[in-house]
Amino acid sequence: MVMEHDLSLDDLSQGLAQKAQRIRQHIVRMIGEAGSGHPGGSLSAADLVTSLFFQELRLDPAHPDWPARDRFILSKGHAAPVLYAALAERGFFPVEELLTLRKIGARLQGHPDCRKVPGVEMSTGSLGQGLSVANGLALAGRLDRSNYRVYVLLGDGECEEGQIWEAAMLAAHYGLDNLVALLDYNGLQIDGPIQEVLSPDPLADRWRAFGWAVQEIDGHDFKQIIPALNQARETKGQPSIIIARTVKGKGVSFMEHQVGWHGTAPNQEQVVQALAELEVVGDGR
Amino acid sequence: MAAKIATRDAYGKALVRLGERHPQIVVLDADLSKSTKTAEFARVYPERFFQVGIAEQNLMGTAAGLALTGKIPFASTFAVFATGRAFEQIRNSIAYPCLKVRIAATHAGISVGEDGASHQAIEDIAIMRALPHMTVVVPADARETEKAVEALLNWEGPAYLRMGRLALPAVYEEDYSFSLGRAVQLRAGADATIIACGLMVYEALQAAEVLAREGIEVRILNMHTIKPLDEEAVLRAAQETGAIVTAEEHSIIGGLGSAVAEVLSEKHPVYLYRLGLRDCFGESGAPGALLKKYGLTATNLVEATRSVIKSKKN
Numbered sequence: 001m002v003m004e005h006d007l008s009l010d011d012l013s014q015g016l017a018q019k020a021q022r023i024r025q026h027i028v029r030m031i032g033e034a035g036s037g038h039p040g041g042s043l044s045a046a047d048l049v050t051s052l053f054f055q056e057l058r059l060d061p062a063h064p065d066w067p068a069r070d071r072f073i074l075s076k077g078h079a080a081p082v083l084y085a086a087l088a089e090r091g092f093f094p095v096e097e098l099l100t101l102r103k104i105g106a107r108l109q110g111h112p113d114c115r116k117v118p119g120v121e122m123s124t125g126s127l128g129q130g131l132s133v134a135n136g137l138a139l140a141g142r143l144d145r146s147n148y149r150v151y152v153l154l155g156d157g158e159c160e161e162g163q164i165w166e167a168a169m170l171a172a173h174y175g176l177d178n179l180v181a182l183l184d185y186n187g188l189q190i191d192g193p194i195q196e197v198l199s200p201d202p203l204a205d206r207w208r209a210f211g212w213a214v215q216e217i218d219g220h221d222f223k224q225i226i227p228a229l230n231q232a233r234e235t236k237g238q239p240s241i242i243i244a245r246t247v248k249g250k251g252v253s254f255m256e257h258q259v260g261w262h263g264t265a266p267n268q269e270q271v272v273q274a275l276a277e278l279e280v281v282g283d284g285r
Numbered sequence: 286m287a288a289k290i291a292t293r294d295a296y297g298k299a300l301v302r303l304g305e306r307h308p309q310i311v312v313l314d315a316d317l318s319k320s321t322k323t324a325e326f327a328r329v330y331p332e333r334f335f336q337v338g339i340a341e342q343n344l345m346g347t348a349a350g351l352a353l354t355g356k357i358p359f360a361s362t363f364a365v366f367a368t369g370r371a372f373e374q375i376r377n378s379i380a381y382p383c384l385k386v387r388i389a390a391t392h393a394g395i396s397v398g399e400d401g402a403s404h405q406a407i408e409d410i411a412i413m414r415a416l417p418h419m420t421v422v423v424p425a426d427a428r429e430t431e432k433a434v435e436a437l438l439n440w441e442g443p444a445y446l447r448m449g450r451l452a453l454p455a456v457y458e459e460d461y462s463f464s465l466g467r468a469v470q471l472r473a474g475a476d477a478t479i480i481a482c483g484l485m486v487y488e489a490l491q492a493a494e495v496l497a498r499e500g501i502e503v504r505i506l507n508m509h510t511i512k513p514l515d516e517e518a519v520l521r522a523a524q525e526t527g528a529i530v531t532a533e534e535h536s537i538i539g540g541l542g543s544a545v546a547e548v549l550s551e552k553h554p555v556y557l558y559r560l561g562l563r564d565c566f567g568e569s570g571a572p573g574a575l576l577k578k579y580g581l582t583a584t585n586l587v588e589a590t591r592s593v594i595k596s597k598k599n
Contacts, residue, residue, distance in 0.1 A: 067354075114382050122353065123382040129374060132343045136350015136358075139335060143311070144354070163374070166343035173338075 013222035026085035075130020076155035128161025157189030172211025219244025295427035297322025364406035394534035395567035411539020425486035474502035491583035
């Protein structure tokens with residue numbers, strides 16, 4: 001049994017890794033085409049978002065408003081490219097539309113607009129607000145006795161916003177076990193390393209102290225991401241957070257660990273180089 | 286005369302009454318449910334009441350999430366905190382995605398009284414009015430508040446409902462037809478028009494009585510919906526009476542007076558006086574004394590009306 005489970009997790013991880021690389025290619029291509037955008041935090045979150053959209057979330061791209069669907073809120077809305085790429089790959093809209101990112105008249109706004117794009121649950125972009133919205137969705141699900149689950153992706157710098165902690169208190173107070181936060185802990189924000197800008201330490205202890213079930217994982221290892229999501233589903237009586245250590249700019253050598261790639265678009269030459277690097281698919285860890 | 290009732294009391298009562306027939310109504314409060322009068326809803330429908338604690342930003346975001354699923358959330362706190370502390374949550378999580386959240390704020394204006402300027406919202410209408418998609422409603426009395434709450438159930442997009450702490454005399458002794466975005470003419474007149482909202486509507490009626498004794502007939506419009514503004518009623522008043530006084534328990538900057546001025550100056554300029562707080566904060570004191578000190582009484586309206594009529598004749 002254990003062997004079988006491990007084998008299937010291996011297969012699953014490989015499939016997800018391939019998908020994640022495709023999503024990274026989209027991210028690079030669309031931001032390059034747009035001439036502006038946020039590659040660093042989109043690439044760092046790619047494996048987490050891929051795991052959600054291609055394994056965890058119950059969705060129906062043909063019916064984006066299906067009431068029983070799981071909800072995903074991209075609270076770090078500047079990572080819109082990773083969300084758009086996942087939605088397109090999942091079939092919510094044509095992949096070709098990705099290249100309209102940030103263009104006038106396009107649906108794909110610089111930060112997600114839920115009134116324009118099918119599959120985008122909430123307009124986000126101003127940091128700190130998504131967890132509260134997720135709370136509302138989770139409370140509504142409980143009130144309606146619906147078993148959908150709510151997922152929200154937070155940035156590490158985003159947790160400097162006070163509203164995050166207001167929301168964290170509420171989720172724990174109401175025991176929202178239908179709510180899972182994923183924290184893209186890439187360690188870099190616009191003005192520099194988070195440790196220098198405003199240390200989040202002790203990050204896991206803080207969330208624990210606020211009443212959350214905390215897991216700490218490698219956010220690029222599907223063999224850790226998938227079990228963590230499974231465990232979050234099994235957790236009862238309190239909300240879950242998966243603190244995922246990630247690398248900003250993950251997958252593109254010259255972007256990795258570089259603060260400068262938070263909000264800078266690659267030029268044509270850099271796009272070509274990045275895409276070449278992203279042709280190589282890892283083993284899912 | 287009927288007993289005085291605060292608009293916040295009428296709000297609390299309306300929620301309980303409507304809650305029975307409208308299961309999609311949910312109510313959120315930030316540790317002020319006894320003051321905003323949502324406590325009774327909480328007692329009757331505990332499952333649909335969400336206490337969020339002293340955390341207004343999360344109040345608005347949570348309401349937004351509930352609205353995404355088709356609930357009709359009434360998010361309540363004091364007007365200062367709703368529109369000030371949580372402005373950007375209202376902007377980005379409610380107005381921009383055009384969610385059907387009802388921001389039901391109480392304790393607006395200087396009639397809050399003794400708590401003083403920190404708790405007296407005098408700029409909230411201006412703030413909310415500036416947001417795309419936002420509807421802004423300021424009921425004049427208890428009956429109108431109940432009607433506004435009910436009307437807002439069948440009105441799309443976000444809305445700001447502004448209420449007060451002070452018990453008010455009834456403007457409407459009998460039932461009447463209320464519709465959002467439509468001013469109510471309470472008195473006919475051709476010499477001038479007073480366009481008022483909130484507790485200034487009653488003052489306007491009092492002023493009209495005084496002026497009538499001088500042979501001045503003043504039209505009174507209750508502009509309960511500041512946005513979308515009933516431009517037609519404003520323009521008709523301008524054309525037919527040629528002089529307008531606006532009256533609000535709010536700063537003259539950005540509120541009802543500004544909204545009326547914007548319409549008039551673009552489409553039909555006439556003499557206008559904006560009665561309101563003249564770019565100042567309030568202070569502690571008894572509500573009646575404050576309204577008098579800051580010039581928000583029938584007496585002030587009488588003077589203002591005489592003055593615009595004089596300007597018109599010159």
